[in-house]
Amino acid sequence: MFRNNYDGDSVTFSPTGRLFQVEYALEAIKQGSVTVGVRSKKHAVLVALKRNADELSSYQKKIIKCDEHLGLSLAGLAPDGRVLSNYLRQQCNYSSLVYNRKLSLEKAGHLLSDKAQKNTQSYGGRPYGVGLLLAGYDNSGPHLLEFQPSGNTLELYGAAIGARSQGAKTYLERTLNEYLEVEEADQLIAVAVEALRQCLKDESLSTKNLSIAVVGQDKPFSVLDDDAVAPYL
Amino acid sequence: MNHDPFEWGRPSNEVYGEYNKTIANASPYPSMHTQQPIVTGTSVISMKYNGGVVIAADNLGSYGSLLRFNDIERLIPVGRNTVVGISGDISDMQQLEYLLEEMQTENNYDNQYADEEEALRPSYVFEYLANVMYSRRSKMNPLWNALIVAGVEDAKPFLKYVNLLGVTYSAPSLATGFGAHLALPLLRKVVDVESDVENTDLETAKRSIVEAMKVLFYRDARSSRKYSLAIIDIEKGLILDKNAKVEDMVWGFAKDIRGYGTQKV
Amino acid sequence: MSTTIASEYANEVKNVPIEHQFNPYSDNGGTILGIAGEDFAVLAGDTRHTTDYSINSRYEPKVFECGDNIVISANGFAADGTALVKRFQNNLKWYHFDHNNKKMSMKSAARNIQHLLYGKRFFPYYVHTIIAGLDEEGKGAVYSFDPVGSYEREQCRAGGAAASLIMPFLDNQVNFKNQYEPDSDGTKPRPVKFLSVEEVVQLVRDAFSSATERHIHVGDGVEILIVTKEGVRTEYFPLKRD
Numbered sequence: 001m002f003r004n005n006y007d008g009d010s011v012t013f014s015p016t017g018r019l020f021q022v023e024y025a026l027e028a029i030k031q032g033s034v035t036v037g038v039r040s041k042k043h044a045v046l047v048a049l050k051r052n053a054d055e056l057s058s059y060q061k062k063i064i065k066c067d068e069h070l071g072l073s074l075a076g077l078a079p080d081g082r083v084l085s086n087y088l089r090q091q092c093n094y095s096s097l098v099y100n101r102k103l104s105l106e107k108a109g110h111l112l113s114d115k116a117q118k119n120t121q122s123y124g125g126r127p128y129g130v131g132l133l134l135a136g137y138d139n140s141g142p143h144l145l146e147f148q149p150s151g152n153t154l155e156l157y158g159a160a161i162g163a164r165s166q167g168a169k170t171y172l173e174r175t176l177n178e179y180l181e182v183e184e185a186d187q188l189i190a191v192a193v194e195a196l197r198q199c200l201k202d203e204s205l206s207t208k209n210l211s212i213a214v215v216g217q218d219k220p221f222s223v224l225d226d227d228a229v230a231p232y233l
Numbered sequence: 234m235n236h237d238p239f240e241w242g243r244p245s246n247e248v249y250g251e252y253n254k255t256i257a258n259a260s261p262y263p264s265m266h267t268q269q270p271i272v273t274g275t276s277v278i279s280m281k282y283n284g285g286v287v288i289a290a291d292n293l294g295s296y297g298s299l300l301r302f303n304d305i306e307r308l309i310p311v312g313r314n315t316v317v318g319i320s321g322d323i324s325d326m327q328q329l330e331y332l333l334e335e336m337q338t339e340n341n342y343d344n345q346y347a348d349e350e351e352a353l354r355p356s357y358v359f360e361y362l363a364n365v366m367y368s369r370r371s372k373m374n375p376l377w378n379a380l381i382v383a384g385v386e387d388a389k390p391f392l393k394y395v396n397l398l399g400v401t402y403s404a405p406s407l408a409t410g411f412g413a414h415l416a417l418p419l420l421r422k423v424v425d426v427e428s429d430v431e432n433t434d435l436e437t438a439k440r441s442i443v444e445a446m447k448v449l450f451y452r453d454a455r456s457s458r459k460y461s462l463a464i465i466d467i468e469k470g471l472i473l474d475k476n477a478k479v480e481d482m483v484w485g486f487a488k489d490i491r492g493y494g495t496q497k498v
Numbered sequence: 499m500s501t502t503i504a505s506e507y508a509n510e511v512k513n514v515p516i517e518h519q520f521n522p523y524s525d526n527g528g529t530i531l532g533i534a535g536e537d538f539a540v541l542a543g544d545t546r547h548t549t550d551y552s553i554n555s556r557y558e559p560k561v562f563e564c565g566d567n568i569v570i571s572a573n574g575f576a577a578d579g580t581a582l583v584k585r586f587q588n589n590l591k592w593y594h595f596d597h598n599n600k601k602m603s604m605k606s607a608a609r610n611i612q613h614l615l616y617g618k619r620f621f622p623y624y625v626h627t628i629i630a631g632l633d634e635e636g637k638g639a640v641y642s643f644d645p646v647g648s649y650e651r652e653q654c655r656a657g658g659a660a661a662s663l664i665m666p667f668l669d670n671q672v673n674f675k676n677q678y679e680p681d682s683d684g685t686k687p688r689p690v691k692f693l694s695v696e697e698v699v700q701l702v703r704d705a706f707s708s709a710t711e712r713h714i715h716v717g718d719g720v721e722i723l724i725v726t727k728e729g730v731r732t733e734y735f736p737l738k739r740d
Contacts (some may be wrong), residue, residue, distance in 0.1 A: 099358035
């Protein structure tokens with residue numbers, strides 16, 4: 001059987017200039033359940049499809065609040081997501097204690113990138129197996145960022161990561177011009193939920209498996225679960 | 234056994250000889266913390282008005298009672314809408330200047346909004362300095378200063394004080410050192426409480442500060458005629474006058490004073 | 499100037515100069531007062547900030563809302579007070595992160611503050627701390643602390659510069675100490691009863707205006723934070739500014 005000789009660690013290049021461990025980490029994201037993020041000129045919204053291991057188990061948490069103005073959703077290895085969200089919480093906390101300042105989304109992105117990049121250059125570790133969507137509202141308005149284990153962080157108007165996320169991406173590309181101008185948070189949530197629907201195959205959205213978060217000016221990052229998401233189904 | 238606890242826990246000289254400090258590359262002195270200020274700057278005074286803040290400090294650096302340096306700038310602009318006025322030890326002031334410079338460099342690094350939305354604000358600068366001052370005092374190694382952070386934020390005047398103990402407070406008019414006794418009562422005649430600020434214009438505020446600087450030059454022995462005055466205005470931004478001088482003084486009475494000079498009574 | 503330094507067992511007496519040491523503390527005056535009612539609690543503080551004989555500010559609030567219907571004030575050395583309040587507010591924030599937004603009870607808050615204070619037992623926060631809120635049954639609760647973390651739940655407590663002026667007044671007016679039933683010839687103590695919010699606010703105002711008359715570090719204004727099950731509301735009343 002075929003065996004790759006250059007994927008044993010995350011620091012050795014293949015002869016074609018690739019880091020296979022990093023590429024495999026990107027694959028791990030695609031195994032995770034889908035999450036979608038959109039932003040208008042007023043708000044940023046995250047929605048996610050929660051999964052349960054079996055009928056007896058609870059649903060995996062997909063959206064984590066980091067500060068009053070900032071939170072994230074994840075796709076991939078949840079434990080890695082917890083580590084990174086905890087790191088962001090600490091950084092937000094440091095910024096507000098020492099500088100009386102909200103951590104900007106741009107800075108948050110750089111901090112995550114730097115942390116992930118270290119893993120691709122030091123022996124013995126592995127890249128993070130999780131993709132993140134960061135949503136927040138800082139001094140320069142609403143922002144949506146996508147983080148990848150390779151250390152890339154990009155700002156986007158709409159993003160989707162996880163299983164079958166291509167459906168949502170296509171939908172968001174098509175409707176960009178409309179939702180960018182949306183005034184009300186509820187409307188933007190509706191767009192995000194509709195985008196999420198494009199990623200479903202066998203399952204359907206319910207109060208159990210849908211998670212929503214919204215943030216905007218004078219609207220602290222808040223997560224909606226269970227009955228609170230019913231109006232958006 | 235040697236029962237003197239002061240001698241416990243160290244190799245005895247009888248057995249090992251006197252401890253050779255050069256072995257561990259140790260300093261021959263114990264580590265030293267600031268115990269007292271050396272070269273000092275006197276008061277900083279400031280007040281709010283309906284469009285911003287005015288702040289002033291003279292340019293003298295005193296070595297005890299010796300007027301040692303006469304071109305020390307004690308008003309430090311940080312970004313485009315903050316000025317930090319520093320009194321107390323001048324070398325510690327220069328350490329703070331370094332920290333503020335570093336803060337600005339840091340903010341400009343990888344920050345596409347550094348000039349506008351994510352530019353440094355007075356409250357950021359103040360919070361940072363207050364933390365530096367308090368953590369240094371908690372290490373029993375204070376920066377021997379009293380500072381006033383002045384500026385505009387969200388189109389409103391900003392004015393706060395912090396000193397070597399990490400004690401912070403805010404008021405519509407603030408002064409450090411001698412100024413708290415001599416100048417502040419004069420400034421409080423104009424702005425005593427926050428509601429007085431909206432009835433005070435720039436001209437009134439500036440006149441009050443200039444007058445207070447005159448009183449300080451008259452009465453504070455460690456003050457100089459030359460001083461700096463900064464205005465941080467909501468519309469006009471930061472204006473720093475580094476060549477202000479105390480004017481319109483009355484010294485005519487001096488010739489009649491007897492008993493202190495060389496004149497015959 | 500020099501002084502002798504020697505331990506009990508020293509066979510050598512050293513003569514060293516007295517060193518002037520940096521004093522990391524100061525007294526920033528002000529006074530605070532917490533009273534628990536049947537279904538509410540108040541925590542009040544004057545807004546004057548001083549060092550020695552100088553008034554630094556006429557309005558520098560020192561009673562803070564922390565969330566979860568808890569109000570706090572740490573009166574004494576202002577820098578330590580600010581630091582303590584900030585640390586508690588931060589702990590509360592992480593308590594929410596770590597316990598899925600669970601509301602912190604007053605008794606947990608009190609125990610946490612004990613640890614913050616005792617953690618600096620050998621370089622203490624030079625403050626008298628009081629917190630106020632509602633307990634798990636919805637009854638008014640006031641907890642007070644000494645600088646190193648000893649604490650107790652009480653019906654009322656005054657702290658800070660004028661504590662010794664206000665506390666006896668409170669004993670008499672809140673717990674009815676030294677009050678007796680008329681005609682009982684001083685044999686039957688007046689039974690205690692809960693006061694209404696209005697009565698308590700008036701009591702607090704009287705306490706502060708009297709303290710202002712007699713204590714130079716108290717004055718300018720009093721800010722009263724009132725905790726009920728509806729939340730926290732703030733009332734401000736001016737005091738004499740002389």
